[in-house]
Amino acid sequence: MKTVSKLLTVLAGAVMALSFSVGTYVSASTQSYGPDWSKYQGSYGKYGTSKDQFVIAQVGGTYGGYYVDQPTYRTQVASAIAAGKRAHTYIWYQVGGSTSLANAALSRFLPRVQTPKGSIVALDYEAGASSSKQANTNAILYGMNRIKAAGYTPVLYSGKYYLAEHTYYNQINSAYPTSLWLAGYPMRGIQTLAPFRYFPSMDGVALWQFTDNYGTTGLDGSVDLTGITHKGYDGSYKTATGKVVVKPKTSTSSIKAGQKANSTPKSALKAGMTVKVNLSAKKWATGQAMPSFVKGHTYTIKQVSGNRVLLSGVMSWANKSDVELLGVKTPVTVSYVTNYAQRGVFKPRYTVNVRTGMGTNYRITGHIGYGAQVLYVHVYIKGGLVWAQYHSYSGLRYVAMGKMGGQSYGTRTVY
Structure with a gap:
């Protein structure tokens, strides 16, 4: 998740001491911990410790008008529910100071949220800020307003110094008190508990992401200080066998899949x-x-x-x-797919469309013809076609390599 935030508090000396009583927020006995996930944690995610109670998964993000959907999001939400965790959502929100980009991003990703109404939908604002503090602030507030209007709990993720340099944070905290998910890593190495003596003091903190080595290298870990991760859930209970079952207030297809797995x-x-x-x-x-x-x-x-x-x-x-x-x-085992590896070179036998997603309903951004080749990184089956995913200068793109049981579009060289 993090780029800028990893630089915020590498040295403990750069972090202000804890200036409030944690009990002011929530007692230590009711604090809860959990990781946040993107595609790097795989289709089913991973946890830092056995005490984890919530997960915040990335649905996708925008990079200045370029949009990326996280293919792991739906299964991550389902697996979190299956494991008895409270699942929440975040969006990579690199919109700078543009409310038009913010509008496009929220219009794209809010309908794709699979966590329950009332749950957290966080805006990850840590890169791409414009030179105008007010414009950046307005874009953030616009996004949080959209999230609230859609029935979710708006949260802002960022770092203390990034917000101070690029926004008028007091305006954000005034509109949405105690809605900040603050990143600050005062200690290096593997961490499993928040080191509160190094808390980066700041108004309105609901969640503190205190490490990017949560129980294992490269996993972000946060502590819920206010109980905000209970939003969207009507508690939980344990079965006779000790399995934890969470009770989302509303349902989605991913929640249903998770509940089915949990009850099996x-x-x-x-x-x-x-x-x-x-x-x-x-x-x-x-x-x-x-x-x-x-x-x-x-x-x-x-x-x-x-x-x-x-x-x-x-x-x-x-x-x-x-x-x-x-x-x-x-x-499902489909014999004709066995010749497609997860990495390889696709050489079209005739011109194929390049699209922004896996489906003929996605926008065409170009074409690849005979004599060209595509170095693909993943293969997916969707809509009766075998799709190759590859990296272009504009981001992830997709081409159809073959039909379900039909004629191949080209040849593959497998790594």
Whole structure:
């Protein structure tokens, strides 16, 4: 998530001491922790510690008028609900001081939010600010107003010094008190608890992102100081088996998928399902100590035997009690796709359209003809077509490589 914010508080000396009592916000016993996710955490995300209670996933973002959808967002929301976590949303909001860009970004991403009404939709404003503080402030307020009007809880993510340099933050805090998600990393190395003695004092902080090494390298971790991550949820409960179930106030397709996975008994686990290894797991089903790099990660079940599941990738047996189901749908094997690798070179046999998304309804931005080639990074199946995703100078683009069971559009050189 972070670029500028990582520079904010690398040195503890650059961070102001805690100037308020944490109890002023919420007692230590009710503070909650959680990570934020983008595509770098994969389709099902990952956690920093076993105490995590919420997740904030990126639905997409805009970079000065160029838009990127996060392909991992929907499954991340579903997997968070399946794991009994409160799921929330954030948008990369590089609109500078332009309310027209802000309008386009919110019009694109708000309809795609899969977390419940009332949940957090945060604007990640940490890059691309214009030279006008007032214009930047207006663009942020415009976005927060749109989020509120859509029925969600508006939150602003940024760093203390970035806001001071580029905005009139007092106007934002006046309109939306205690709606700031503040980034500041006073300590390096792996962190699992917020070091409150180094809190970067600032008005209106609801969430503090205190590390980008939350339990593991490269994972952002935040602490909820005010209970704001409970927005959109009517509490939670534990089942007889100890499974946590959250109660979203409204539903979406991702929430329904997560609830279905959460309610599926472990006796129903079967090959092809996706599971996460619990951080509390200690040993493999065969008795050997389980290495830490396995815990918290997701795997596909390759085989089931009694109370054990064989995990693909690591090819080791885990106890069913040590895994958590994240997806109830088993993958569909389509033989004609086996020749498509996740990375390779596509050489069209005739001219194909380049589009902004996977579907013929997406905007055409150009063409690739015979004799050219595309170095693709991922392959997806959607709408009866096999789509290649690749990086262009303007961002991610997509071309159709082949039809479902039909004639190929070109040849592939597989890495």
